[in-house]
Amino acid sequence: MKIWSDQETLSREEIQKLQFERLSKTLTHVYENVPHYQNKFKAAGIKPKDIRCLEDLRLLPFTTKEDLRETYPFGLFAKPKNEIVRYHASSGTTGKPTVVGYTKNDMKVWTELIARIVTMGGVTNADTAQISFGFGLFTGAFGLQQGLEEVGAGVIPMSSGNTQKQIMIMQDFQTTALIATPSYALHLAEAAAEMGIDPRKDLFLKYGLFGGEGSTEEMRAKLNEAWGIFSTENYGMSELIGPGVSGECRALKGMHICEDHFIAEIIDPETLEVLPAGSTGELVITPITKEALPLIRYRTKDITRIDYTPCDCGRTSARMAKITGRTDDMLIIGGVNVFPSQIEGVLLGIKGIGSNYQIRVLKKGYLDRIEIDVEISDHNLLDSVTFLDRLYKEIETKLHTILGIHAGIHLVDPKSLARSEGKAKRVIDLRSENL
């Protein structure tokens, strides 16, 4: 199996040496160009030159989504606007999105990293790759497009939705690699079957490169079975670069972290202490080659563990296990990040409804669906069904604007939702029950 870059087979000593050089440069870069970081470092009583070895990384303060929110939109950018060639954004914890930017060099790095990951998944220039992520502000679709083109694969920028056409193109263009969220890929397989197409016989798919949301081994088995493919998972987040942080090779022994560009740590989310190698905890990532948005010790809130032993595939890069959970309340709905606080913010701004609500996340077929129970409180709404209808549409539209996805709304009687003592159980995730 091909390995895209010789950087993926460096010895541990070589990787660490490279990481330290790049970290030092990055620290100087953020200290000099990002006032927010200069203040954070000063508050922690630390200067870039105090970091004398890789282990000293733990002396530095963390970065969280909150830092990005406080400095919205460009406050953490370390390069002036005339050097930014691309913007992307993902949903933030409140109304404003998290904005990220790329210089020309960042784009080159990003492209290289995706090229590595699609190569790990088996894709070559002989392949035709259908990208069924939504093209737009989210990083997924564009990131994969660049990397796939870099390895020479033929890209079909299909975007998400329009399921029947997806299948038609897949058949007519003889697509061999599918790029999607695992849940959408399962939905597509089901839709193909409904159209009388047997994905295993009538289509040409060989590989599935899945990401944008976590998945399980059970889901992988289902995907492989339904499509007759070999599927791999990859990981990333827009704050760090987008997809391209790590990906599975064909040995399927965890996702190889592109360690020449990212330093990974595992911390205890409570004590914030770095945990010994092999422990399970929260993944913290420091990108060390980024120009536009270099974040220091970014808390991903994703829970995983890291294996540093060399892989059967020949790569020496550390491998992170599938994400097993989150340390915050973020939900991933069909690849889109949703925070309950965003939903609350919308609901509290609407007249006629109470402050209590309940979010249910479930699977409709293979697709994630979010449903929200909202208590109505204003009896004047009962003068006309039109008033209720208008309220219903207002909630639906405002949520769609903020979340970027459709939520099913149920208006319910006041006080009919369970009140719990202390912390309200606002979110019920039923997805694992009917996988």
Add this chain to the structure above:
Amino acid sequence: MLINQLSVFIENKKGHLSKITKVLKDASVDIRAISVFDSAEFGILRMVVDKPDEGVAALKNAGHVVKQSFVLAVEPSDKVGSFHDVFNVLFENDLNIEYVYSFVMPNNTGAPLIILKVDDQEKAIDVLTKSGIIVIPKEEIYNPS
């Protein structure tokens, strides 16, 4: 002449209507007329009952959203075209009907009675009465002889 009507929010859920009627039954409130206005996701139950204040209190207590409002009840004569007479009078006087439902009283022998919600109720009473259409006083509905 106006009659108290109860409007209750109903969730689009199995058993929700019977939950409401149970509350009224337990409070010994008698339902005279009932109708449901719904969309795909929810509905409004409208009722005329013999003891509106008790009905509202019981429903509120049970956690329902209830609103009291006022409607008209008219008794069309039992002949072809009598409903048309009612609606036509309202139309000719530029009155807009928001909703209509009909019901039968125990002592009623002719056509069903109709409940009307009109944008200007007072004016409606006036024009209907002048046209010889019987508008029923609320006492007759609450305590039929």
